[in-house]
Amino acid sequence: MRISARADYAVRAALELAAAGEDTSLKAEAIAEAQGIPHKFLEGILGDLRRGGLVVSQRGGKGGYRLARPADSIPIADVIRVADGPLVSVRGVRPPDLSYIGPAQSLLPLWIAVRANVRKILGEVTLAHVAAAKLPDDVLSLADDPEAWTNP
Template identity: 35%
Template sequence: MQITRQADYALRAIYYLAQLGPNQRAATSEIAEQQHIPPSFLAKIISQLSIAGLIHTSRGARGGVSLAKPPQEITVLEVVEAIDGPIMLNECTQSPDACPFGESCALRPIWCEAKEELVERLRRATFANVATASIAR
C-alpha cells in the first residue's frame, strides 16, 4: 500500500501548521515553499482538509491557514483518510463479497489484521507526537 502524493503533501502541510504556535496562521504560499508542495496542488489539498474540519482558512491581508484543533487532537489517520478515503490494503477487507472465496478465504484474516494494525498505528500518531519526535532527532 502506498499513500497518494496528495496525502503526503497534506501530511506535510498539517505538520508545518502543527509547528506554529496556537492560533497562528500561515499563508498557503509559505506552506508550499517550505514544504516543497506545488502551490496549485496545495490549494486543492487545503480545500479538502478544510471540508474535513482539520484546518480553518481565512482570506484577506490577515488571512491564512491554521489548524482547526490542537495538534494532539489531529491524527495521521484523519489526514490520510481526509484525502485518500478509508485505509484499505485489499478490497476484501471492506467487502468480503469482492473475493470469490468470501469469508472462507485463508488470506482475508491476514489482510484484515494487517489493516487494523496499520489503522491503529496511524490513529495513535498525533501531530503533537510527530513534532516532538522530529525535535528529538
C-alpha cells in the same frame, strides 16, 4: 501498498500548521515553499482538510490556514482519511467490502489484520507527536530496529 502523494502532502502541510501553533495561520504559499509541494496542488488539498473540519481558513490580507483543533488531538490517520479516503484499501475497496472465494477466502482476515496494524500506529500518533519529533515508545521501538531500514 502505496501511500499517495496527496496523503503525504496533506500530512506534511498539517505538520507545518501544527508546528506554527494552533492560533497562528500560515499562507498556502508559505507551506508549499517550506515543504517543496506544488502550491496550487496544495491549495486543493488544504480545501479538503478545511471541508473535513481539520483546518480553518481565512481570506484576505492577513489570511491563511490554521488547525481547527489542538495538534495532540489530531491523529495522522484522520489527516490521511480526509485528504485521501480510506486508510487501507484493496483495489479501491475497503477490506470489509471484499469477498473472496476458494483458497483465497482467508485473504480477507489477512488484509483485516494488516489494516488493524496500520490503524493502530497511525491512529495513535498525532500531529503533535511528529511535529515535536517525539514518537510514542512502541512506534519508536519498531523504527529502532536497523532491520527495518534495509531494502527488501
